[in-house]
Amino acid sequence: MTDSTAPMIGILGGYGRVGAAAARTLAAEGGHRLRIGGRDATAAWALARRLGGDTEAAVADAANSQSVTHFSRGCAAVLDCTGTAFALRGRVRREVLAAGGHYVAMADDGGPRTPSGPFVAVLFTGLSATFAGWLPRRLATGLAAAQRFTGWYGGPGTAPLHAAVTCLLGLRRAGHGPRAVDCPPLPAPWGPSWPLPARPGTVRRGLPEELREQSCLLRLDAGAWYEVFHGTAVPAVLDAFAARSEGDDEESLTATARQLVRAGRGTPRGSRGLTVCGTLDGLTPEGSAVRRGMLLGCSEPTALLGTLAAVAVREVTAGRVPPGVHSLAATLPTEGTDWISRHLPRATVRMTEVLTGAPEMMPSAPTAAPQPG
Template sequence: MSAAGAPLVGILGGYGRVGGVAARVLSAECGYRLRVGGRSADAAWSLARRLGTGAEAAVVDAADRQSLRHFTRGCTAVLDCSGTAFALRGRVRRSVLAAGVHYVGMTDDGGPHAGAGPAAAVLFTGLGGTLAGWLPRLLADGLDTATRFDGWYAGRGAVAPHAAVSGLLSRRRALDVPADTGPSRLPGGDLPAGSPSRRPDGPPGTAREEEADQAGPPGGEAPPAARESRPPWPLPARPAAVHRFLPEELGRQAYLLRLEEARWHEVFPGDATPTVLDRLDRRPPGTLDTRALMAFARELSRARRLDAEKNSPYEMTYGTLDGLTSDGIAVRRSALMHCTNVSGLVGVLASVAVHEAAGGRLPSGTHPAAATLPPRGTADWIVRHLARATVRTTEIPTGATGTPTCSPMAARRPG
């Protein structure tokens, strides 16, 4: 498709770290025409010139309804990386949808999720939660049935306060899994926590896991914690915390895949970040208003920056899934994703969501980003557009020594 005939995608905050990556990916991967928008004309035009033919720049204020309407005109989809979505409580999303344009927001705006009109909306609910919802879909692709999922997430690197909001909201909506209760079981037929029937102001979303290294009694069955999977990397030397909970995105996939068990752990290296999250988790439901949440987001941003000082940033996700192939063979699949460009990873996920929406592959209504990412296509985009990023998958017959059944997807860019 020529640039002149390609769909137009508008990017609010398009010259920022996330928006800039998404713009480059959408231009290189799909040839979209791009409208780079923001309050700085110089920054917008600078990126548009680097993107080349098919890119234009526009000055836009997301808080101004008339300015936003003018920016949206002619677009097939709008990607919102402006960081103002939560402060505006969904007004940007409603304005874009009212114009019949698809909307992808990189901050959970906290507004009502009811759809309006034929267009689709996608909300990014934090990096950890999004990966928790995408990873089991990647592992289940091609399996006849799936039964049990274990997931781990670890990350280090600074985040902006507006980016921290989505992760904090996701934690408040998650299911708390006390460390002494064993695996988080999802009885067959019951809606797990995090399914559409769950109240958004449910219990706090984390519990410190203290028994991860317990061994079973001699001659007896190991305790539930000892049966859990281990990540393929060593847990950080203390100070660090391992929080176990069930993200809403993973709860949805557990229900759709009819999983019997689902577990999720997040590893937080350093002192500062776990301290802020523990204080958040102690807040009773219903006491976290907009002002308090933004205060926590600013604290978390400072804590992440403090824990990341003199250390290289990274994001690492690992999961295992037990299930049956179409031939009835019991297997365990595993996947490991690693990258060093945290903002770049978010930008790639944003571009994938935009591509799905602009291509008409999403139904109308509001969707979490995790549910919109095509399993293997997303992995391909990650390794194609991020230097030193890898996604490796294996499949091993249960109870036997196996070998990888699909070749590792390795970074195709030098670096």
């Protein structure tokens, strides 16, 4: 049985694909009570019964302020997996914070980025942008100085509509559209492991807001981020959107997001997994120049999203995130990667470190995640 004094985490949209994955992760970790919410009471209670313990369910409609307030009462934090955050323009966040809980959203809610009293708000800014901000933080852990970071993202071709909207908002925040380039060769030993075509359709280089922030905080000399796509359909939609100077209203963003989802459906079979790779040059506390690398491969991006959501809300309720509005990239822990391998089926994480100029890499043993219980 879960301790009745353990913090309550409410999950709006808790029986959807991302919400259910987050709920399963939190239930497996323990230390929390869970409240599954959504408009479908039957689905909410069905998941609550499967999770067991002190998990409860409640009817909640994200579009109804009174319903959100009622659902949020007693929650240390509310995880919003409904996908309606942007359309509601920060309203769910305001209701959750007013009810006395922290707020974590798996979308950009379009609300202000200014602090709201003693509470925490965490916004998801897309998988690519999240890893662009988290990878340099992870690789710089324990170094005396970080100098240069380069990252590659090969993502799934399709995405839920709300994730596509979040991607477009992130592109707008970046201030300029990523440009198509030739893909630089991946450093050993990643090259043979990179599960993408020998000639990917499009490679785009950009500088997401999350990487710009970390470049400043880590005082990097240089940072680069490459997105690798199968084919040209998805990049064509992104480039057309970046070239527009207007059209960020809800209707226009939703229409473009639908185009993005349709374009992604043309992704070749077998290429729907996600692969992220990053390298960081820096100095150890002893003054040695090193290059660190990390490779993450995941065949189930939805499970990855759920794990990221669960870890973020766990960090928030544990008091490890200061008050204010943060991106998910700045919230994820940097110590270790076991939180990935414990919950992601068939995920692979590999870390390397080499003295600069040394003849060979010294990879750690790759870790393949067990099937979740």
